Amino acid sequence: MIRYIIVFMNVWLLGVAPMISQPGALSGYLTDRETAKAIRGATVRIEGTRTGAITDSKGMFAIKSVPSGNITVVASFVGYSTSRQNIYVRPNEMTTMIMTIKASAVSKGEIVVSANKRIQAVQDVPISLSVLTAEDLDQRSITRLDEALQYVSGVSVTRDQVNIRGASGFAFGVGSRTAVLIDGFSLLSGDNGDIKFDVMPVMDVERIEVIKGAGSALYGTGALGGVVSMITKDPTDSLSITARAYGGAYTMPPYEQWKYRTTLPSQYGADLRVAQQIGAFSFSASGGIRSSESYRSFDRSLRGFGFSKISWQPSDLVTFRVFGFAAIEDRENFVYWRNLNNATLPPSTQNLNERLATEKYAVGTEYSHILSGSSSILARYGFFRTVFENKVDGQRSDSNYSIAYAHNAEGQFTSRLTKDVILTSGLTGRLNWVRSDVYGTALQTIVSGYAQGEFTLGQFIVTGGVRADREETQSIAPQLEISPKFGVTWYVSNPVTLRASVGRGFRAPTISERYANIRYGPFYVQPNPNIRSESSWSSEIGVHATTSAGPIPIDVDVAFFNNELYDLIEPTFALDQASVPIIFVNLTRARILGTEIMLRAMIASTIGIETGLTLMLPRDLTTDETLKYRNKILWYSRASWKPIPQIELQAEYRYQDRIELIDNRLSLFIPDADARVAMHVVDARVFYSPTPAWRVGLLGKNLLSYAYTEIVGNLAPTRSINVQVEFR
Amino acid sequence: MPLPFNKHSIVIALLSCAVISCTGLNPEEVRPVSSILGTVRYAGGTSAWTTDSIYDLRVVAFENQPTAPEDIITFLAQQRAIFTATSLPLRVDSSTYSMDVLATPRIFTYVVVAMQNGPDFLKNWVMLSVYAPSGDPSIPGQVIVPSSGSVKIDFVVDFANLPPQPFK
Numbered sequence: 001m002i003r004y005i006i007v008f009m010n011v012w013l014l015g016v017a018p019m020i021s022q023p024g025a026l027s028g029y030l031t032d033r034e035t036a037k038a039i040r041g042a043t044v045r046i047e048g049t050r051t052g053a054i055t056d057s058k059g060m061f062a063i064k065s066v067p068s069g070n071i072t073v074v075a076s077f078v079g080y081s082t083s084r085q086n087i088y089v090r091p092n093e094m095t096t097m098i099m100t101i102k103a104s105a106v107s108k109g110e111i112v113v114s115a116n117k118r119i120q121a122v123q124d125v126p127i128s129l130s131v132l133t134a135e136d137l138d139q140r141s142i143t144r145l146d147e148a149l150q151y152v153s154g155v156s157v158t159r160d161q162v163n164i165r166g167a168s169g170f171a172f173g174v175g176s177r178t179a180v181l182i183d184g185f186s187l188l189s190g191d192n193g194d195i196k197f198d199v200m201p202v203m204d205v206e207r208i209e210v211i212k213g214a215g216s217a218l219y220g221t222g223a224l225g226g227v228v229s230m231i232t233k234d235p236t237d238s239l240s241i242t243a244r245a246y247g248g249a250y251t252m253p254p255y256e257q258w259k260y261r262t263t264l265p266s267q268y269g270a271d272l273r274v275a276q277q278i279g280a281f282s283f284s285a286s287g288g289i290r291s292s293e294s295y296r297s298f299d300r301s302l303r304g305f306g307f308s309k310i311s312w313q314p315s316d317l318v319t320f321r322v323f324g325f326a327a328i329e330d331r332e333n334f335v336y337w338r339n340l341n342n343a344t345l346p347p348s349t350q351n352l353n354e355r356l357a358t359e360k361y362a363v364g365t366e367y368s369h370i371l372s373g374s375s376s377i378l379a380r381y382g383f384f385r386t387v388f389e390n391k392v393d394g395q396r397s398d399s400n401y402s403i404a405y406a407h408n409a410e411g412q413f414t415s416r417l418t419k420d421v422i423l424t425s426g427l428t429g430r431l432n433w434v435r436s437d438v439y440g441t442a443l444q445t446i447v448s449g450y451a452q453g454e455f456t457l458g459q460f461i462v463t464g465g466v467r468a469d470r471e472e473t474q475s476i477a478p479q480l481e482i483s484p485k486f487g488v489t490w491y492v493s494n495p496v497t498l499r500a501s502v503g504r505g506f507r508a509p510t511i512s513e514r515y516a517n518i519r520y521g522p523f524y525v526q527p528n529p530n531i532r533s534e535s536s537w538s539s540e541i542g543v544h545a546t547t548s549a550g551p552i553p554i555d556v557d558v559a560f561f562n563n564e565l566y567d568l569i570e571p572t573f574a575l576d577q578a579s580v581p582i583i584f585v586n587l588t589r590a591r592i593l594g595t596e597i598m599l600r601a602m603i604a605s606t607i608g609i610e611t612g613l614t615l616m617l618p619r620d621l622t623t624d625e626t627l628k629y630r631n632k633i634l635w636y637s638r639a640s641w642k643p644i645p646q647i648e649l650q651a652e653y654r655y656q657d658r659i660e661l662i663d664n665r666l667s668l669f670i671p672d673a674d675a676r677v678a679m680h681v682v683d684a685r686v687f688y689s690p691t692p693a694w695r696v697g698l699l700g701k702n703l704l705s706y707a708y709t710e711i712v713g714n715l716a717p718t719r720s721i722n723v724q725v726e727f728r
Numbered sequence: 729m730p731l732p733f734n735k736h737s738i739v740i741a742l743l744s745c746a747v748i749s750c751t752g753l754n755p756e757e758v759r760p761v762s763s764i765l766g767t768v769r770y771a772g773g774t775s776a777w778t779t780d781s782i783y784d785l786r787v788v789a790f791e792n793q794p795t796a797p798e799d800i801i802t803f804l805a806q807q808r809a810i811f812t813a814t815s816l817p818l819r820v821d822s823s824t825y826s827m828d829v830l831a832t833p834r835i836f837t838y839v840v841v842a843m844q845n846g847p848d849f850l851k852n853w854v855m856l857s858v859y860a861p862s863g864d865p866s867i868p869g870q871v872i873v874p875s876s877g878s879v880k881i882d883f884v885v886d887f888a889n890l891p892p893q894p895f896k
Contacts, residue, residue, distance in 0.1 A: 667810075671813040705751070
């Protein structure tokens with residue numbers, strides 16, 4: 001099949017080449033429409049292409065290869081309404097323009113996304129998509145990216161599992177049903193297929209895109225419930241230095257029984273980022289440390305991480321990028337509590353000399369070449385290495401060591417065939433190699449080809465695509481997955497957009513699910529190489545509108561969705577086998593119906609509110625009962641107030657209803673496993689900025705010190721207070 | 729069809745949280761969970777403990793008496809037996825135990841203190857003490873666990889005089 005795809009691609013490239021016109025170039029100057037001041041750091045892009053630029057410190061931008069003829073230039077920036085301007089670009093000439101944009105109280109700026117593997121406005125995408133910008137992360141003083149995802153409507157995060165609209169449950173830390181990428185590279189580990197949030201460079205993130213619903217038509221395995229895609233910042237021509245340090249403590253827990261020490265457990269961390277563009281080169285480097293004594297005994301951790309990205313643009317049309325990151329962590333291994341009465345203590349049988357040591361590093365390269373203003377190619381390769389091992393008294397303990405490599409390669413071709421037709425296609429390959437005393441030595445390969453077309457038909461944008469993935473592990477018969485998608489966006493009027501989409505997702509079994517051979521508590525987990533991929537069909541309709549209620553500008557989005565889940569892989573007892581082991585099997589057929597409402601408004605010039613409510617009906621169709629480990633209500637609300645320009649107050653509230661059903665067999669080895677309540681979490685922050693470069697913050701998390709469980713037998717973090725100092 | 733959500737649940741949740749300053753999980757609250765609990769005493773104290781390898785030690789309640797070692801894990805997996813969530817302390821004079829019982833009321837016909845004395849979890853089990861209110865360990869007693877109630881059972885383990893074993 002791959003041979004056919006390659007032939008198809010070659011034919012396509014040859015066929016498309018004659019249609020490519022001679023490109024031109026564009027430069028310009030972006031200013032505030034009222035004050036005429038230069039706008040720095042704004043996004044300027046050519047609509048319908050991957051091409052764009054960021055304005056420099058003088059508001060200038062230059063795009064060296066743009067389609068000749070009539071084009072639309074789009075400028076956007078936080079706090080300004082998006083501005084569009086048509087202009088004629090002559091072939092082989094530099095065209096110069098002046099653009100202005102107008103300040104807007106409710107606007108976060110036009111959000112551009114790459115959910116369809118090319119840059120476009122978020123409203124053009126026919127599927128629900130939330131975006132967290134660098135400003136959003138900055139405002140919340142995010143220190144780990146999974147914290148950021150907790151503030152996205154329809155998303156809940158339990159440990160390292162991201163649950164988008166109920167697609168994921170409790171999975172013993174293996175097999176993420178959300179694909180996670182950084183600059184297009186997969187960040188799922190090669191053995192467990194889990195997410196490694198601690199390696200992600202918080203200060204380098206330009207934006208995080210959360211695609212809600214199956215996304216395998218473009219992203220392949222793992223995108224069963226959705227996709228989290230992180231895009232890192234590109235340096236500008238002025239030197240950028242950002243430093244941040246914080247320190248604080250967990251307050252004493254609300255009950256005497258839970259006080260495991262007499263002093264407050266401390267936590268601290270620091271980050272530094274340096275970035276600049278110098279001629280054809282640009283670089284950014286960042287790093288940080290995190291230390292926590294934790295609100296629980298036997299849960300201390302120390303972590304260090306670093307990230308670097310170097311870009312080289314040897315010509316106007318070619319860009320090379322190399323990035324790398326590394327993280328090491330040494331932590332105590334709190335698995336579950338002793339019991340509810342001793343919720344901050346591990347089981348009495350826990351060896352307190354045991355540590356969990358992890359190492360992760362990755363290297364990625366990217367080559368992009370603009371063939372003309374209307375077509376481009378992109379090639380990527382990278383690998384992600386993860387190691388974990390249990391140590392007792394500094395020595396490796398038995399039967400818990402794994403080293404895994406995940407190699408990823410991708411070639412992509414994007415072309416604007418006509419003014420109204422854009423084609424995106426590509427080939428990808430993934431190779432997971434694992435050596436472990438838990439999983440043995442195993443090799444898994446996934447090769448794929450995808451193609452997608454976007455057609456603009458008047459007020460409609462129609463998107464259709466398909467992807468084929470061939471997965472093979474060891475000697476197991478290869479599996480072929482075909483994942484189509486279809487979507488329509490309808491610009492009903494200027495502020496109102498309707499969308500509808502349907503798409504398929506799948507997740508190939510991870511090596512750990514197929515080959516795990518480990519004792520878990522009193523039970524044995526045994527291999528089951530014969531499990532198949534789990535899959536989903538997501539469909540939704542939604543409406544987005546910007547309107548006003550009197551003088552109050554309002555941004556509102558409503559979606560109705562349905563996720564059909566097939567052959568979900570879950571651990572269960574094999575009652576038909578003599579030793580009754582736990583094995584992973586394709587067990588569950590489920591359906592999740594739901595609706596999601598998001599609203600954002602500026603109720604006064606200095607007061608903003610934001611809220612998102614997700615209601616779901618998660619149903620296990622195999623057992624005809626509620627799907628285990630799923631919430632029915634997720635609610636997130638936020639308010640911010642700037643009484644004076646130097647001071648900002650923020651408050652956030654998150655609510656999740658009590659999970660109705662868990663696997664009560666967990667009670668066999670986790671005391672008080674059924675102890676769970678609804679979640680009410682209030683976070684609040686106060687920031688003071690004496691100058692534009694300095695900011696001091698007082699940050700409180702879980703201010704009510706509300707006690708709840710994140711996962712079975714695990715008390716969630718209690719109240720913590722931190723002081724933070726930041727320099728930009 | 730009744731609504732899956734209480735239509736006022738969100739408002740009520742928020743208001744109640746704000747008004748009564750809800751704190752969530754409470755270790756002190758009486759949870760409507762049935763349990764079997766009690767004390768295990770070791771005759772002869774710490775010096776009486778066997779020098780054999782001990783891999784695990786638990787109180788186990790069976791709905792039906794096992795007839796083969798493999799029955800233990802089978803019954804546990806089928807939820808026809810329950811055991812203490814973690815191993816009991818070793819080489820002590822006595823220790824307390826407690827285990828939650830779900831799906832009550834429920835009847836257990838064979839409640840024991842069981843020790844794993846070899847590496848094979850499926851086979852290497854020996855019963856150290858059997859709940860036998862008649863005083864005759866060859867006649868195990870029946871335990872009825874009511875809804876929202878606890879049953880107290882104390883055991884005495886005499887390593888020199890083990891009860892009849894249900895299997896060789």
